[in-house]
Amino acid sequence: MIIKILTMFPEILEPVYRIPLIRRLLDQGEWSVQIIDIREYVPGSFRHIDDSPYGGGAGMIIRAEPVLKALKSVRTDLSHTVFLTPAGIPYDQRKAHELSEKKELVLICGHYEGIDARILPDVDECISIGDYILSGGETAALVILDSICRLQQGVIRSESIREESFEAPLLEYPQYTHPRVYEGREVPEVLLSGDHEKICKWRLKEALRVTLKYRPDLLDRECSEEEKQLLKELEEE
């Protein structure tokens, strides 16, 4: 996959080359990441990259011209262009899968109060990584790249992706590793039993417990008979 990131602050994106899985994809030649400085597309030395908003209001707006010039210089017929903004569709695991299948991704990072809306006809979609305002889209771009690099073929085992929270419609059950007892805290007995069926049931119940506590909205769906039974048991505890 070819990834092109348009930014006014390239230095914020330097860590992308140090994220281990991304590093591996780059070293294997599976990915290429190009960081494009929008400031290089500001015409003339005296002109500014931003200006005050028409109609008044606080803050500065990035002008459409340098962004569109930068975009036009890097975009190809294969590009899927995403503008990172709090006013976009919410990013989730389904969207991560969708983006991970693109051949070429162009991410546009905004700053200040945003970018002149006249860039939008050149954008395929607007994505928000959550209901909060970041100082710019660069950290959102890092989040997106981190989440999609794990989904590339062969990066991690496909079973482990399937078992994860958000791939299944429940949050993940708690996991344990050695030692069996750490400072008096024991690994649940059932996980040592070797009884696969019992372990699966325990994991489902614990996944339901965590989901009920932190994301009850994920249970607003038709639950299986087994889930209903386990939810009843949890209610009675």
Ligand code: ADE
């Ligand atoms: N830029 C500023 N806030 C953002 C958010 N929540 N998601 C994506 N890009 C952003």
